[in-house]
Structures are given as structure tokens and as C-alpha cells.
Amino acid sequence: MTLQFYNTLTRQKEIFKPIEPGKVKIYSCGPTVYSHPHIGNFRSFLVADLLKRFLVFKGFKVTHIMNITDVGHLIDDADEGADKLEEQAKKQKKEPLEIAKFYADSFFAASKLLNIIPADRYPKATEHIDEMIEMVKILIDKSYAYAVNGNVYYDVTKFKNYGQLSGNTIEDLNAGARIGINPEKKNPQDFALWKHDEKHLQQWASPWGKGFPGWHIECSAMSSKYLGDEFDIHTGGEDNIFPHHECEIAQSEAASGKKFVHYWLHARFLLFDGEKMSKSKGNLYTIDELIEKGFRKNAVRYALISSHYKQNYNFTFDGLRAAEQAIDKIQQCVFRLTDLAGNAPQGEISEQSQSLVNTCLADFDEALSDDLNISKALAVLFDFIREANKADGINIAEAKLFLKTIEKIDSVLGILETKKEDVPEEIIALAEKRKQARADKDWARADSARDEIAAKGWILEDIPAGGYRIKRREDTP
Ligand code: AMP
Ligand code: ZN
Numbered sequence: 001m002t003l004q005f006y007n008t009l010t011r012q013k014e015i016f017k018p019i020e021p022g023k024v025k026i027y028s029c030g031p032t033v034y035s036h037p038h039i040g041n042f043r044s045f046l047v048a049d050l051l052k053r054f055l056v057f058k059g060f061k062v063t064h065i066m067n068i069t070d071v072g073h074l075i076d077d078a079d080e081g082a083d084k085l086e087e088q089a090k091k092q093k094k095e096p097l098e099i100a101k102f103y104a105d106s107f108f109a110a111s112k113l114l115n116i117i118p119a120d121r122y123p124k125a126t127e128h129i130d131e132m133i134e135m136v137k138i139l140i141d142k143s144y145a146y147a148v149n150g151n152v153y154y155d156v157t158k159f160k161n162y163g164q165l166s167g168n169t170i171e172d173l174n175a176g177a178r179i180g181i182n183p184e185k186k187n188p189q190d191f192a193l194w195k196h197d198e199k200h201l202q203q204w205a206s207p208w209g210k211g212f213p214g215w216h217i218e219c220s221a222m223s224s225k226y227l228g229d230e231f232d233i234h235t236g237g238e239d240n241i242f243p244h245h246e247c248e249i250a251q252s253e254a255a256s257g258k259k260f261v262h263y264w265l266h267a268r269f270l271l272f273d274g275e276k277m278s279k280s281k282g283n284l285y286t287i288d289e290l291i292e293k294g295f296r297k298n299a300v301r302y303a304l305i306s307s308h309y310k311q312n313y314n315f316t317f318d319g320l321r322a323a324e325q326a327i328d329k330i331q332q333c334v335f336r337l338t339d340l341a342g343n344a345p346q347g348e349i350s351e352q353s354q355s356l357v358n359t360c361l362a363d364f365d366e367a368l369s370d371d372l373n374i375s376k377a378l379a380v381l382f383d384f385i386r387e388a389n390k391a392d393g394i395n396i397a398e399a400k401l402f403l404k405t406i407e408k409i410d411s412v413l414g415i416l417e418t419k420k421e422d423v424p425e426e427i428i429a430l431a432e433k434r435k436q437a438r439a440d441k442d443w444a445r446a447d448s449a450r451d452e453i454a455a456k457g458w459i460l461e462d463i464p465a466g467g468y469r470i471k472r473r474e475d476t477p
Helices: 039-057 084-092 096-113 129-141 170-176 215-227 238-256 287-292 297-305 317-343 351-369 374-390 396-413 425-439 443-455
Strands: 004-007 012-015 023-028 061-066 145-148 151-154 191-195 231-237 261-267 270-272 458-462 468-472
Touching: 004 261, 023 039, 023 215, 039 061, 039 096, 039 231, 039 261, 039 270, 039 287, 039 297, 039 351, 039 396, 061 215, 084 096, 096 287, 129 145, 129 151, 129 191, 129 215, 129 238, 151 238, 191 215, 191 238, 215 231, 215 238, 231 238, 238 261, 287 297, 297 317, 317 374, 317 396, 317 425, 317 468, 351 374, 351 396, 374 396, 425 443, 425 458, 425 468, 443 458
Parallel strands: 023 061, 023 231, 231 261
Antiparallel strands: 004 012, 145 151, 151 191, 458 468
């Protein structure tokens, strides 16, 4: 299946060719750890997770790096305003690194709830100051950067491709810029690599005096350290395209003389009431808040991955409820197949069953190979589930094959919470007995099956979409 992605750099879908056959190196811009991450942030992080899981599904060995920004990200994303992390530290009367640790832990906890496969490394900016200083020195040596009064700026006019990612031109940017903001800069678009500011709480020694790094240099320095000067895929949210990623390209390519990144993937924003969900607007939800409202964590994951990453996703509670129903449909099928895998008659896999599975896996692969077309991929899964539910008289081998197929697909989607082995077969059998009793309108038999399930420490809930859900009772270990 030809794998292709929409590359922000070339503004077209391109066939994916890894630099090294069979291996893919990915760098994702991670969180700025000054507040709890919201579901908008996680939409972007989940695009990286889906991408990574799918590449693994296709047999690639993936190396994934995601940075943790704990210094240098200023309020306006460029060179003006306070450092987001330090603002928070002052507000809470804490040390910047205490703030960073607290919110980084919050990010890791939420990533776990969302079943995100951890990156191979999460390098922190404050632990890579030496690497950043080295890169700034190279940029000065190569005349791409200049030092003034303890600050170092990148001269954007020296990098001929500046603007290629975002489509901006220096002339247009200058025309839109406020004039005379910073007399130290040779050009209004020059950006800071190193900043001198006596009031800044976090300071490091450097050849240009005490100071702290700009935001963009961290990702250039850390990606080259862990992935090399040239790597396959860089991800982020659409707001990272400019200035952050444009500046990363300018820094990295000027320093190394090599092509920095082959494919740039950017997730469009998650919206709430038609507006970008963001910390600054305050219109946000965290994963914990949604769980407190009674939504299941895998439904949050499902909702956030279920629309194409190049389209905005408008977050609603109805969307979350629809996600719960979709998951229940998959889960019910898994329960039924699990039951059959234990109780159906022995037999061989029929040609029809094998071909159903082959078509499903091939179509799923084809859908996601086309720039991660998740809607198509989900449609393939639900078609398969419909067929699997219809299949009467399937044998143990076929039930197992169907289960394996759903599990293989879920290795990419990551939404099935209760693995089949978590719910004992006798409980599933009782649930099926009750379902049959209800279908027969034999309420006494149905109730006794439910009681028996409860006595064994499980809760059976009927779900609006039809079918049921089995959960462990909270008071049983
Ligand atoms: P930050 O913690 O602000 O540095 O953001 C972390 C990541 O979340 C970045 O890649 C942003 O592009 C992304 N992001 C922020 N808000 C949204 C949103 N509403 N929808 C999608 N991605 C977002
Ligand atoms: Zn970055």
C-alpha cells in the first residue's frame, strides 16, 4: 500500500520514503509545561500517536522524540512578552522548575489516560542548554546570527528559504510588523536565539553573558541530538508552523547544511464553540475534567482521533456520547466473539471468513495510508463488525481470527479498554444468557443472571445503543 502524507512544506500529498529503509524518525513539539494540558493540545499529540502506531502496524521501527518546553516560550510565541512558565511561577510563588515538574507530570498522567504510547524520550529544554549554545555558536560562526548587548539574533535575510514552510515572505511580514519594536535587530523578522534579561528567573552562563535560550532553538538542538541533523517526520499543531517551525528550519539547515525534515505534518485546531481551544482564551477542558463529568477516557481518545487531522475538530459533548456508543459497538462485538472463541464448535477457517478479514485489514491499511484517512479507516472497522456480528455458525478458529483482526486494528486506534482476558468467560456467558432471556421476555431469568454477575463482583449495564457493558465492581479488588 503506498503510504502518503500531506507535507506542509510542499503543500501536497507525497509518497512517504523513509531516509533509512524500514525505520522512521519522528520529532513532535511537546507541551509547554506551565498549566494542565487541554484536549486541544492532546488532539495534536494524538495525531503523532496515531501516526506512530500506524507506522508500527506497517512494520516500521519508529523512534519518537517529544520535547518538554520548560524555558523560553514567551507569551506571544515570538520574542516579546513574559516567559509563560515564569509568569506561572511568580503567580504561584514557586520555582520555575517546580512548576515545570508539576505540569509535566500532569501531561504524562493525561497521556497515559489517553493510552498514548510514550515517546522514546522526552528531552527537557533546561537540560540541553549546552547543546543550544553550541548551535548558536555555529550560527554566529557561519554569519547567520549576530550578538548585540548579550542577545543573539538570527538574521532571517541570510537564509534564502526563510518562509518556505509557512508561505510567508520577509517583505510581507515586515509590512505587517510593528515598526521600531527592537532597535537591536537588523531586520524586524530576526528572532532571538539567546536572550539577556536580568529579571528572568532561569539564567545560564554563555559566551554572550548570562541569559536564557529562545524557544525555537531548543527543538533544533534536541532533535539533532536525538535524531540527527536530518530526519523523517516532524509534527505539531497548526500554530507551530509560524514562527516556530519556520525558525527551526532556518536554524537547523543553516547549522548543518542538510535538509532538516522530509515531511511536516500539522494538526488543525480543536475548536470549542467555533473558537480555537486555548489556555489564553480559557475555553478549555482537560482530560480529568471530562472523566469527572462521567465520560470514559477511551471515548475522549476516540473523539479526538476520529476526524481527519487536517480538518478542524469541533468538540461537543454529543460528539463524546457518540464516541461512547461507537466504542460500545466494538466492545460488544469483542465480547460476543470472545464468547464464541470459547464455546463455538471446532472447525476450520472458511474461505469466506478469511477473505472478510483480508479485505478488512487491506482496506484499513489503504485508508490510513492515504494521509491518515481515519474516517475511512473507522468505516472499514464498522463494516467488519457488522459482518462479524451477522456471521452465524462461526467456529472457534473463525471467532479467534475475527478477534485478532479487531485487536490488530486496535493496535492503531488504541481504544479498547477492557481486553478480552479482563472479563472472565463465565461472566460473558452469564451476560449472554441474560441477553437471551431479555429477548425472550423472561424477566425472572434475566434478573437472576444479572444478580449472579453482581455476586461474582461484576456490574452489567445496558447501553442505549443496544447491548451491554461489563465493569468490575468498584468494591471488589
Ligand atoms: P503548548 O503547550 O502551548 O506549547 O502546545 C502544545 C501543542 O498543542 C502544540 O503543538 C500546539 O500546536 C498544540 N495545540 C494548542 N492548542 C491546540 C488546539 N486547540 N487544537 C490542536 N492543537 C493545539
Ligand atoms: Zn518545537
